[in-house]
Amino acid sequence: MNSVGAVAAVTTPVEPPRDPLWERQWALSSNPGIGIDLLNAWSFSRGAGVVVAVVDSGIVSHSEFKGRLLPGYDFVSDPDVAGDGDGRDANPRDEGNYVDADFLRRTGLDGQCAVSDSDWHGTHVVGIIAAAIDRRGTVGVAPESRVLPVRVTGRCGGTERDLVDALRWAAGLEVAGAPVNLHPAAVVNLSLGAARPCTPRLQSVIDELSELEVIVVAAAGNENVDASTSTPANCMGTVTVTATGDLGQRAGYANFGYWVDLAAPGGEGGSSILSTVDRGLSIPEGEGYGGLNGTSMAAPHVSGVIALARAIAPGVSRIELIELLLSSLDPFQQDPQTLGCSVPNICGLGFLNATRFLTAVDARINPKVESDLPATLQVGTEVPFQMTVGGETTSVTVVTGSICEARDSVLAGLARGVCILRYSLDGDGETTPASSRTGEVSVRIVGLNPExxxxxxxxxxxxxxxxxxxxxxxxxxxxxxxxxxxxxxxxxxxxxxxxxxxxxxxxxxxxxxxxxxxxxxxxxxxxxx
CATH class of the missing domain: 2.60.40.1080 (Immunoglobulin-like)
Incomplete structure (x- = not known):
């Protein structure tokens, strides 16, 4: 499996971070349809504690992740592909995915991949999601999230068998021969792909993750073809992401079509996505920063934003969170390409906007209660009323039955005191199967004036x-x-x-x-x- 992404409401204002490369991270700006409007989203959340699994090429040591890397696992079975001299092990370190002529001759993989330097793909993806606010270099979308590095690709790609086991393990499911994962992921990022249909085996494991409320984000692919031809982006249940450049237009390499859910910044040409890497051209030599382009870079922007939301809304269902995401997108910039994002069903439903999404999630968990109930009502009188929670009509029950009664949207005052009404907005069994929004409002019932x-x-x-x-x-x-x-x-x-x-x-x-x-x-x- 070849890695995708080779190079080529009113919110509280948040001060920009002082990390020196922040100004070059155009993808995080508030420029509509170009940047994801991250700063304002941070007034709601920075992703504290949410576990994001990056199922990729592994990771190298980097100060941007200090204290937030969880124990991961290396699922690459082939020792030559892994580059670490053995098969699967508990060390998800990226040994470098460089390919030279000697490797191709020795493995017989000549024709399946080309000579290339290491790109530190997994580390770059992790940095987009989780680089710290530390005045060092770049900043991640969810700088307080925790990262679970799961290695599935190495030199010349990886296998579906390894990917399936890695996905199960990332979600906390049992995998033979691997230790129990004590930190199951809430979000899984898949910045990888292969040109083939979604197999029953891969679809089955994604279904398992969906049942566990895990959100799987997949890169659409970099072949400039219909995303339906690229897996795992073409598997049901994934959030499939294509890429735009710094003008907000579909990147020339980015896959497109009906299977795409949304677009996010992936970079193009010299306007790449800046993130964490290693300085080595083959094996690790020390931390650094560099740019890559690809739908691989677009997907972690979405994963990071979902982590921001999951931090403040752990009880909102996977389906509803995805629906809130897809209903809070920005419109696309004008795109003159024949298959540009301005054309329906090319780049999904819109462009990622972190602030609009977090605002929608906040409204979901802290819905605005509106009613025409009076502040006071006199004993012996009644008044018709309506109440909505988050714009939806809600049912009302009386807590203080000796003080008031409510029938058919009419409130009657029975005795002096505080009339407490409990509202409840239940899920519809599909989008909010296990959640309801409840609360209380009060009306003061005043007595008659005695003669x-x-x-x-x-x-x-x-x-x-x-x-x-x-x-x-x-x-x-x-x-x-x-x-x-x-x-x-x-x-x-x-x-x-x-x-x-x-x-x-x-x-x-x-x-x-x-x-x-x-x-x-x-x-x-x-x-x-």
């Missing part, structure tokens, strides 16, 4: 006594007090005694009940000698 009447004599003489008569529609407890204690006294039962000349002011209060608010009234009595 409180207090009567007393208008005048009294010093030393005289009288009684305040009180009637009320509320059954709340009454308190009777004087506001002028030097002029008169008042007992709880309403007995008033005049003490000195002046104006006697008596206040009567009733406490709130389930139906009535608190009430108050005052009476004034002139006290004379």
């Amino acid at each position: 409180l009447v207090a009567t007393s004599p208008k005048r009294m003489t010093v030393g005289a006594r009288t009684l305040v008569s009180v009637t009320s529609t509320s059954e709340g407890a009454r308190t009777i007090t004087t506001k002028t204690p030097k002029v008169c006294s008042a007992s709880p039962t309403g007995k008033i005694r005049a003490l000195k000349v002046g104006t006697c002011v008596v206040r009567i209060k009733t406490t709130p009940t389930s139906l009535y608010e608190a009430g108050s009234a005052t009476v004034t009595i002139k006290v004379r000698r």
Whole structure:
């Protein structure tokens, strides 16, 4: 299997990283249809903790991945192809995929691949996904994600058998002869391909990963042909990605057609995708940075953005996350090519936009609740209402049944207090099979205003006594007090005694009940000698 990608809402503003090569990473810019608008997406997530398996040529040591590389595995069975002197082993190190004439003569692979230098393909893909923000070099799409390196290709490619086992292992499934993978991937990046149909064996393992909610992202291929001829891009269940250049147009090498889901930056000509590599032309010599072009470079942009989303939405189903991705794409730049991205069904549904996707995911997990419910409602009254969550009509149940009731979208106030309504927006059994959006809203139910009447004599003489008569529609407890204690006294039962000349002011209060608010009234009595 030959490796694809040979060379040739309102968000919180995020400060650009100070990594020295950031300004040259045009693919991450906010230029519509050209860059993926990454900075604003980082206000939602940087992919913290999400495991992305890069099933590729392995990886070399690089400071950009320090502390975030998980124990991987080398599934290359052929020692000559692996270049490490043995078959499968627990070291996914990229030994270099260079090909020289001696290798071709010795292996009999002359005609299957050409003489070439090592391109450090897997390390380059990892850097696009996960290079750190560290003021060193480049920056990855998901700089806080974790990488699971799984080696399946070497000198002159790889085999489907090795790929199938590698995919199973990456997802945490058992593979004979390999240790258990303790860090199953949430996203698998496949920047590789071969010109053949998707075989039943390969389709079966991708189906297994889909059942485990793993999202598989595949490069469309670099042969400038219909992507239906390239596997694994032509397998059902993959997110298939083609490539655009720095003008937002389909790269001349990029495969196209109905099987493509979306496009992302892959570079073209001198405007390549800059990422992590090794400086060696054959075997590893030390870390560096370099440019490659290919749908292999486009796919990890998508994988990285999915990792950003998975970090904040671990419970959203694989199907729904893919649907949110494909419904939040940018329109393509005008592309004059006969098979340009402007033509329907050439480059998929649109161009990757990280911020629009993360905004949609955030709205999914934190849906906007809208209703025309009033802030307050009086006991004994009712009001019709509507409520939506994320634009979808939701069912409502009453938590505080003694305070209010809701029937047929009509809310009725029964008693004073806080009416709590619980809303629930369930999945439809397909796009959100295991999720629902629930929450609570409240309406304050206010009581009726009591009719409180207090009567007393208008005048009294010093030393005289009288009684305040009180009637009320509320059954709340009454308190009777004087506001002028030097002029008169008042007992709880309403007995008033005049003490000195002046104006006697008596206040009567009733406490709130389930139906009535608190009430108050005052009476004034002139006290004379």
